[in-house]
C-alpha cells in the first residue's frame with residue numbers, strides 16, 4: 001500500500017503554549033490592574049510609531065513588544081468599573097475557546113467538532129433567549145451585521161411576495177420602508193442603506209413615556225405609506241434599547257406588522273438575555289411573533305468581541321438573499337455531511353450562503369463554552385445581578401436629595417443624574433462629573449440623553465462588577481457634583 005501520509009508536519013504553532021503563557025502573564029496583569037493609557041500616551045505612541053520596517057525584528061522581539069508596550073496600553077473594558085456603552089471585556093473561558101478555535105478551526109467550514117458546535121450553540125442560544133424553536137440562526141461579527149442579515153431576509157420576503165427575487169435582481173422598482181422608533185439602534189438605518197432600500201426609508205416612529213415605540217403611531221404611519229403605494233417591508237422592535245434598556249411592546253408591534261404583511265424583526269442585541277430575569281420576562285410577551293431576532297453574545301454573555309447571531313424563521317430566505325452563486329473552487333456535497341469520511345469530504349453546514357461573510361472564525365465554540373461553563377442557571381444569575389445593580393442605583397437616586405432618576409430601569413441600564421440646584425446647568429455639571437470620573441476614578445459609565453436631559457448612564461453587563469463598587473460610584477457622583485457646584 002502506498003504511504004500517503006507525507007512528511008511529518010512542522011509544528012506550525014511553533015512553541016505556541018510557551019508563547020501564549022508569556023503573553024498570558026502580561027494579559028493577566030493587565031486585566032488585574034486595568035489601564036489608563038492617556039497619561040503615558042506620548043511614550044507608547046513614540047514606541048509604536050515609525051515607518052514600515054525594512055527588516056523584521058523577529059518573533060521574540062515582537063512578542064516582547066506586545067507584552068511590554070501594547071498590552072499595558074489597551075482599553076479599560078476589563079476593569080470592574082467599566083460600564084460604558086454596551087460593551088464588555090471577555091471572561092476567561094470564551095477567551096480561551098476563541099484562541100483554541102483560531103488554531104484548531106480557523107474557519108467554521110468543513111465537518112469538524114467546531115462546525116457542529118456552530119449549529120448546536122445557535123440552538124442553545126435560541127432556547128436560552130426564549131426564541132421559538134423554528135427560528136434558525138447564523139453567526140456574524142456583531143449586532144450591526146446581524147441586523148443587516150435579518151433585514152436582508154425581510155427584504156427578500158417582501159420582494160418575493162411581489163414576484164421579485166431581491167437577492168438576484170434588486171428591488172424591481174419597489175419602494176420599501178422599514179419602521180423603527182426614535183430609540184432604535186442606528187445600525188438599522190445603515191442596513192437599509194446597504195440593502196438598497198435607503199437610509200431615508202427608515203421611518204422613525206415616536207415613543208411613549210417609557211421610550212417604547214407607540215403601536216398607534218406605527219399603525220398610522222403604515223396606513224399612510226400603503227395608501228401611497230409604498231411597501232411596508234419590516235417593523236423593527238427592540239428588546240433592550242441602547243440608550244435606556246426599554247423593551248418595546250413586542251406583541252402590539254408584531255400584530256400591527258403582521259396585519260399589513262410586514263416582517264417583524266426584534267433587535268435583542270443587548271437585551272434578549274434579559275428574558276432570563278423572571279422579574280422582567282413578561283415584558284418579552286409577543287417575542288413569538290418575531291420573524292427574525294438578533295442577540296450579541298459579545299454583549300451580555302461576555303464573549304470576546306466579534307460575535308453576533310441572527311435568527312430567522314426561514315433560513316432558505318437568507319440563502320436566496322445572500323447566496324454567492326456556485327464557485328468552481330468551492331466543491332461541496334451540499335453540506336449534509338452524509339458522505340463525509342474526513343473533515344474535508346464535507347463543508348459541514350454552509351453558513352457562507354446565509355450571510356455576508358465567506359471566511360469567518362468558528363464562533364459557535366465560544367458561545368458553547370459559555371453555556372457549558374455557566375448553564376442556564378449561571379447566565380440567569382449574572383443577568384439578575386446586573387439588573388440588581390441598575391435597580392440599586394435607581395433606589396439610591398430616588399432617596400438622595402441631590403440625585404434624580406431619569407427613567408425607571410427595566411434591564412441593567414440606569415439613567416440618572418446629579419441635581420446641582422437652580423444656579424447651575426444640570427447638563428453642564430453632569431458632563432463635567434462624567435469627565436472627572438473618566439479622568440480620575442475607577443468608575444467608567446457613559447452618558448446619554450433622556451427626553452433631552454443629559455444623563456449618566458452605567459450599563460451593567462460586566463461580571464467583574466460588585467455591589468460595593470456600585471455604591472462607591474453613586475457616592476463619587478455626589479461628591480464630584482458637590483465639588484463642581486462649590487467651584488472646585
Ligand SMILES: Cc1ncc(COP(=O)(O)O)c(C=O)c1O
Pocket residue numbers: 086141142143144145147185187238240241242267268269270296308
Ligand atoms: C440594540 C442594539 N442593536 C445593535 C447594536 C450594534 O451592535 P454591534 O456594536 O455589535 O455591531 C447595538 C450596539 O450597542 C445595540 O445596542
